[in-house]
Amino acid sequence: MFGNRRNFRQIEHEKQTMLDPVALARASRERKRKIARNILFSVFGVIFAMVASWTVIRAVGKVNLEKQAQAAVPVLQTPETIEAPPEEKQEWKEGWVKYNGKIYEYNDDLITFLFMGIDKSGKVKEVAEGTNGGQADALFLLVLDQYNREINIVGINRNTMTDIDIYNENGDYVDTVKAQIAVQHGFGNGVEKSCEYQVDAVRKLLYNIPIHGYAAINMKAIPIINDTVGGVNVEALSDVYDEKDRKIISQGEAVHLMGNDAAMYVRDRDTGEFGSADVRLARQKQYLTNFVSQAKAAAKDDIGVVSELYNQLMPYMTTDVTFDEVAYLAPEVTGYTFETDGFHMIKGETVMGEEFEEYYVDEEALYDLIIDVFYKEVGLND
Template sequence: MKETNSGRKQYKTEHHSRGMMKSLMVVSGWILCAAAFVAGGLTVLGISGKYNLKQQTMSYAASAGMPVRTITVTAGAEEEREKDQMADQNREYRYNYNEDILTFLFMGIDGEGAAEGYADGGRADALFLFVLNPHDETMSLIPINRDTMTEVDVYDAQGNYKNTVTAQVCVQYGFGDGGRESCEYQIEAVSNLFYGIPIHGYLAVDTGAVPAVTELIGGIDLRALADVRNGDREVILRQGELVHLDGDQACWYVRDRDSSAELSAGGRADRQRQFVTALIDKVRRMTKEDLTVPIKIYNSISDRAVTDITVDEVTYLTAIAGGYHFSESRVITVPGRSISGEESRDSGLDEFYVDETALYELILDVFYEPADEK
């Protein structure tokens, strides 16, 4: 009798185990199917995003005109002698525009005050071009000095074009509605500054969103480039300190400047460049482990951000950017010289003038490739 009961018990145990195993296999099957569905969905979104970005390049070419596809540069006699002792000043170098490159404009917006003498849509106090090159699998970051003097289109309160003036590039944003219109105006000004390169999308974020982003990614570690003060002008970070930035400290690090000091925007721009470089590097590393990180970041700042980059485009960019090389060497500064407000002739505001020759060379280096010699 004991043996019979023992046999029944063993049978029930084995039967139960087989039932559990079967259930686990079914659940596992559904999980695998769901994972495959999600992966397939991400793949489809990625393909769609790639197609959309390519179409934008083609549309830009049709409407605004692409930058010259092939550029011929004639080297001077002295340059030739330095290079290879040749004095033929008619020697030509040919460059082709890289039509596979993707360029995005990031704008950090200060909406608390209007630029003096201009509209009240806010200011683009931080401007960065983010460049993805699939040919060499690199990411480049090009900070743009907000005081860069360039052509700015002036619009009245009804949005009617009035004229074009030379002013700081950051004020172009203010002539729009503080949203998409402002972003489109800013893109055009930056594109013109860079000799008409296509810009495939934009992200404009109010500086008040910085705390949410840094907290979501667990903060950023860096060495403070300068003393940083909060809104009460109390020093909260000391120059040279190794600090862990999150929350309000991160916000003040990229925002603080002494407006009474000459050329103070330059020091803040250095901190912004350092912060954004560290941010990109950390997000890139986190995205390798979790492809949804960029979406989570955008969701955390969506009420303070404006973008024309779609979900499928983000999916594609996330998929490719994780394997791209990015380091401080890929942060490329636009050369030029700054003039303080006291020195400027008309505006009384700080001004930055790019070195046109150096800027042209930068554009050739980043956005063009040497033509194959035949």
């Protein structure tokens, strides 16, 4: 029965084979060419889809970052003409600043991000409003100059005494007091609100410099970041101990930091020792300097390391920087220069408070740093 139900196409094929084998062979070759063409179109189609998607993602990220940068730019306006050499008329513009006999304006080519290291283990999770958000034990402001293609980093001592806004368990503002800047992140919900409070505190400390984005990373994530870029080399600035108080690194030792060693290198601190925060900050500065170089090299070799890093960090990170913004920035930043003098520490002095160490900023030095890093000269002198 089944032998009689033959495929119509099969019957036709047999007929053609007997009647016109040449035409049949030609038709067969044509069919194969068509199949190959279709496969080729499909492959190109997939490639174009991937390229288009990546390009669109980067374009969206670029647009978002531009909007944020432009929103912070002071709108300059036109005053009357002031005295100037006859061959060159200059006008005082809104937002200009005179400092040490020179005129400066805010460098609107800058994009800034605040990175916070939070003293919490485990993955990020929202907590009830109160004081359980975790303290920002590491605070670094990443400053990207899009025009000069430079990276600068400003390090902030976690004990810097500054205005801290106090919020109650309902999230309502209560008061502003002077306290260590690290504690600001403790208020809020441990995620976005805490970060926003911290960003606000840093912004006010730094003369209201715009901060375009933030990333708060639980200390648990340090080994992940570190190992993703292949580890970081340091010559240890001090002895480092692990959670069980065992010495794992000796001062002066040349170390290739991997895993938990990297975490302890940037976290370890003997709170009973005066100035321990300063010692740790020096290690953090060193680590970060070397990490940036390592990360740039790794990203240059394989830009995919950026998305890998972003995805691996997500469970341990609170950030308002979106993936499309990272996708836009990362390939750009790998070409930026980062000099050793591009790492700026805010000068000041540590003193012992009633209970905890307190760091008092040298305001003159800070103002100098603000002008140096965030402003550019416009060339109108006395």
